[in-house]
Amino acid sequence: MILEQIIAKKQEETAGLSFIESDARPDRNFLDALRKPVRQKAVIAEIKKASPSKGVIVENMNPAGIGRAYENAGADVLSILTDETFFKGHSRFIKEVKQHVNLPVLRKDFIIDERQIEESVLMGADAILLIAAALKPEELAYLHEKAVQRGLDVLVEVHSETELRDVLSVCTPHLLGVNNRDLNTFRTCLSFTEKIAPLIPKGTMLISESGIHTPEDVRRVAAAGADGLLIGEALMLAEDKRKKLDFLFSGVKG
Numbered sequence: 001m002i003l004e005q006i007i008a009k010k011q012e013e014t015a016g017l018s019f020i021e022s023d024a025r026p027d028r029n030f031l032d033a034l035r036k037p038v039r040q041k042a043v044i045a046e047i048k049k050a051s052p053s054k055g056v057i058v059e060n061m062n063p064a065g066i067g068r069a070y071e072n073a074g075a076d077v078l079s080i081l082t083d084e085t086f087f088k089g090h091s092r093f094i095k096e097v098k099q100h101v102n103l104p105v106l107r108k109d110f111i112i113d114e115r116q117i118e119e120s121v122l123m124g125a126d127a128i129l130l131i132a133a134a135l136k137p138e139e140l141a142y143l144h145e146k147a148v149q150r151g152l153d154v155l156v157e158v159h160s161e162t163e164l165r166d167v168l169s170v171c172t173p174h175l176l177g178v179n180n181r182d183l184n185t186f187r188t189c190l191s192f193t194e195k196i197a198p199l200i201p202k203g204t205m206l207i208s209e210s211g212i213h214t215p216e217d218v219r220r221v222a223a224a225g226a227d228g229l230l231i232g233e234a235l236m237l238a239e240d241k242r243k244k245l246d247f248l249f250s251g252v253k254g
């Protein structure tokens with residue numbers, strides 16, 4: 001099961017990290033940017049060189065160049081993979097991109113230990129992802145509190161009603177993502193967003209993540225109630241990122 005392998009690798013990687021907090025602070029407001037989207041729905045554009053489901057997506061990837069293209073295309077924020085082993089990301093990507101792009105950045109990685117929160121701030125992240133499938137509810141609540149205390153925004157990700165119920169029993173996130181991808185089988189289905197959207201508390205922003213490739217996909221998750229979309233592969237593969245986003249939103253009214 002790939003998720004178990006990823007978590008085991010993260011446990012190895014975090015063993016050597018420090019608990020000491022620096023005076024570094026996130027410097028851009030991720031949640032505010034999502035609340036004032038350029039298009040009808042907020043766009044989290046993901047910089048992802050490779051993945052377990054697709055292998056290498058873009059061979060010679062220039063993170064800053066892609067970040068600039070996403071910004072020019074009207075993305076509201078960025079998601080940047082920093083995991084090296086399974087996604088060919090890197091810890092230096094966030095600062096590299098932020099030197100050339102003004103958008104807030106979510107560190108896309110598998111956060112399982114509080115030492116990764118300080119690590120994320122030092123990497124230049126403005127937000128982090130907490131994945132319900134990778135954490136016990138009490139672990140997620142603890143990491144969520146630590147991240148908020150450090151000034152980070154947090155995207156809490158679920159893939160089922162049960163995971164959503166567990167998350168809401170321990171915290172009320174401002175940002176909730178439904179991953180349409182099963183992280184073990186890699187199968188994606190937008191029905192996950194459609195099933196879970198009605199259960200999201202009022203006042204929580206809903207982000208539909210993964211498997212968004214066509215205007216019909218965007219129309220479907222928007223109609224289901226998503227406030228934003230996290231899009232990786234479709235944008236990474238697009239020659240013209242602005243044209244791709246305009247095409248994807250061509251089926252959304254307003």
Ligand SMILES: O=C(O)c1ccccc1NCC(=O)[C@H](O)[C@H](O)COP(=O)(O)O
Nearest residue numbers: 051052053183209210211212231232233
């Ligand atoms: O993308 C994968 O293959 C993957 C496998 C196992 C765990 C996580 C994985 N992806 C992380 C993501 O959630 C996606 O990168 C993100 O939602 C964008 O998805 P897409 O638009 O389908 O590239």
